Amino acid sequence: xxxxxxxxxxxxxxxxxxxxxxxxxxxxxxxxxxxxxxxxxxxxxxxxxxxxxxxxxxxxxxxxxxxxxxxxxxxxxxxxxxxxxxxxxxxxxxxxxxxxxxxxxxxxxxxxxxxxxxxxxxxxxxxxxxxxxxxxxxxxxxxxxxxxxxxxxxxxxxxxxxxxxxxxxxxxxxxxxxxxxxxxxxxxxxxxxxxxxxxxxxxxxxxxxxxxxxxxxxxxxxxx
Numbered sequence: 165x166x167x168x169x170x171x172x173x174x175x176x177x178x179x180x181x182x183x184x185x186x187x188x189x190x191x192x193x194x195x196x197x198x199x200x201x202x203x204x205x206x207x208x209x210x211x212x213x214x215x216x217x218x219x220x221x222x223x224x225x226x227x228x229x230x231x232x233x234x235x236x237x238x239x240x241x242x243x244x245x246x247x248x249x250x251x252x253x254x255x256x257x258x259x260x261x262x263x264x265x266x267x268x269x270x271x272x273x274x275x276x277x278x279x280x281x282x283x284x285x286x287x288x289x290x291x292x293x294x295x296x297x298x299x300x301x302x303x304x305x306x307x308x309x310x311x312x313x314x315x316x317x318x319x320x321x322x323x324x325x326x327x328x329x330x331x332x333x334x335x336x337x338x339x340x341x342x343x344x345x346x347x348x349x350x351x352x353x354x355x356x357x358x359x360x361x362x363x364x365x366x367x368x369x370x371x372x373x374x375x376x377x378x379x380x381x382x383x384x385x386x387x388x
Contacts, residue, residue, distance in 0.1 A: 193245045193246060193247045194206070194223060194245070194246040194251075195223060195228075195244075195245050195246070195324075195386070195387075195388060196223050196224060196225060196227075196228050196244070196310070196322075196323065196387055196388070201221065202260065203221050203222065203223050203227075204219055204220070204221035205255065206227075206246060206251070206254060206255070207219040207220070207221070207227060209254050209255060210227070210230050210231070210234065210254070213234065215230035215233065215234065216230065217230045222309070224311060225311070225322060228244035228245075229244065231244050231245070231246060231250065232244045234250070234253075234254065235250055238250075238253045240253065243324060244324070245324065246259075247259070269308055269309075269310070269334070269388050270332065270333050270334030270388050271333075271334075272308045273304055273305060273308045273310075273334050273351065273388070274333045274334055274351065274353050274354075274359075276304055276307060276308065277304045277351050277353070277359045278359070280292060280295070280300065280304070280367045281359070281367050281368065281369070282366060282367060282368075283295055283300075283361070283366050283367045284366040285361050285362060285363050285364070285365070285366045285367075287363075289361075290302065290303055290314075291303065295361040295366075295367060296361055296363075297316060297348050297349050297350065297360055297361045297362075297363075298314060298315050298316040298319055298349050299314070299361070300360065300361040300367060301316075301319065301336065301349050301350070301351060301360075302314055302319075304351065305387065310387060310388070312387065316338065316346045316347055316348060316349040317345050317346045317347065319336060319338075319346070319349055319385070320336075320338050320345070320346035320349070320382075320383070320385060322385060322387065323336065323385035323386050323387040324385065324386045325383060325384070325385060325386075326384045326385065326386045327384075328372070328381075328384070331352050331384055332352070332354075332386075333352055333353050333354045334351065334352065334386075334387070334388045335351075335352040335384050335385065335386050335387075335388075336349055336350070336351060336352070336384060336385045336386075336387060337349070337350050337351075337352050337358050337372065337381065337383075337384045338381070338382050338383055338384065338385070339377060339380040339381055339382060340380050340382050341380055345382075346382060346383075348360070348380070350370070352384065353369065356371055356372050356373055357369050357370065357371050357372070358370060358371075358372060
């Protein structure tokens with residue numbers, strides 16, 4: 165128990181150190197997971213333009229798809245992210261600084277993910293009584309208000325692809341393990357480490373550089 169608490173505390177420290185030098189990725193962009201009055205204003209405009217979006221102040225997958233469609237209509241890169249060009253095209257004004265929005269959510273998610281270290285692996289598990297890899301990721305993100313699909317292969321289809329060099333805490337990392345395609349998923353926590361529900365160890369922290377994972381790594385997605 166003492167060792168478990170120490171590991172949790174250590175990884176929180178690692179995360180805080182890593183996030184301090186990596187929050188700039190979110191500068192100038194609204195994305196899936198963001199919430200607030202700015203999102204509601206953008207949704208109202210999308211509704212006025214005829215897009216099928218609920219104006220609830222939460223940037224979800226449906227809004228991302230609507231944004232992509234709008235971007236295509238404006239000749240803007242269709243990435244589903246609301247940067248300065250998309251924001252201006254929608255609202256006709258300059259975009260505010262949103263650097264802290266995604267990093268705040270990422271902090272909540274990574275910190276919360278540490279609470280489940282040691283929870284046993286259960287195939288099909290979706291609760292703190294036992295998780296499988298995608299059930300764990302879905303549970304942690306849901307508790308931060310971010311909805312994800314249930315399985316790793318479908319989770320691999322959402323968000324924005326990012327390279328290994330661009331990884332920041334809160335990104336999802338994917339591996340091809342027992343079957344072709346994305347069959348294992350974890351949450352990147354910084355410093356080359358990710359937290360996941362391992363079939364042999366339960367919820368644990370591993371390094372992307374470990375031979376087993378580096379040889380099976382197939383990519384990452386940014387949800388926040």
